[in-house]
Amino acid sequence: MTSPSPAPTAPTNAPIPPQFRHFTDFAQAWMLPTISVRLAEANRENTYTWCTRWWAHRPVAVRVAHLHTAFEAMRRSKAGSALSTFLLSHFDPHVTHILDAANGPLHRCTRTHHQSTPSLPFDPVPPGWFGTRPAEPQQGQPPRKFGHYSEFTEQWLLPVTSVKVAANNREGQYTWCRQWWRHQSVAIRFAGLHASFEAAVKAEDKMAMSSLFVRHIDPQMRHVLDAANGPLHRCTPDRHIDSPGMTGKEIPANWFGTPGSTIPIEHLGFGPDFRTLASAEGNDE
Incomplete structure (x- = not known):
């Protein structure tokens, strides 16, 4: 009598199927039940x-979608700290x-009342404002979004930013x-966010x-939108006021050392006393 053949086993390196097929399933079955906080009605x-109706707020829905992707990646991770890291660094x-x-995207809403919140408005960038466009990616490189x-x-x-x-x-x-686009300090940060997005x-x-x-959009936008001290503190959504950058007096000749000097910069005392340190260094040779 022959013994039955053992049942085939799945390869150990088989990909782990996603727990939730769509981010809305993730939200309803895992994310929302996991959030337990005190909700305010007045203060x-x-x-x-x-x-x-969180799904009616694009700035919320897009975050939930990417949070779901991170959740599924966490499940595939073999690190013992994967869940804790996901909760602290993403969730x-x-x-x-x-x-x-x-100030958040739901600041107009309560648990019983939905009110849409518009994203930040903008005037179109004038043609040629930023000079020539960057060159297209070389052949073989993936195109930019x-x-x-x-x-x-x-x-x-x-469109994915909605704040009070x-x-x-x-x-x-x-x-x-x-x-x-008239604010260099804002435009350069958005350029950095674009590069981070494409990556x-x-x-x-x-x-x-x-x-x-x-790690990028939230910290950058907190800086850009800071009404008290940020680069747009003189503006409102309906009124632009130029905010020039910092000014500086002309640097005195040789203030930071003689051009071409081989003395390591950490050995120089910046300011009027640097020459004595430079002389001492030279006498040691």
């Missing part, structure tokens, strides 16, 4: 709010941003300028897009 500063920052009752960071800003970044814009320049509030969409790391929000 909005440093409190949380929610909207049962908590996204949820804190989404639920921010004072957006040819220029102004297109990325108008078509992707601003303040009428006065108070600490902890946000402001905005429709003519963002994230091509990355093999499936947590890259979630990290793009948490």
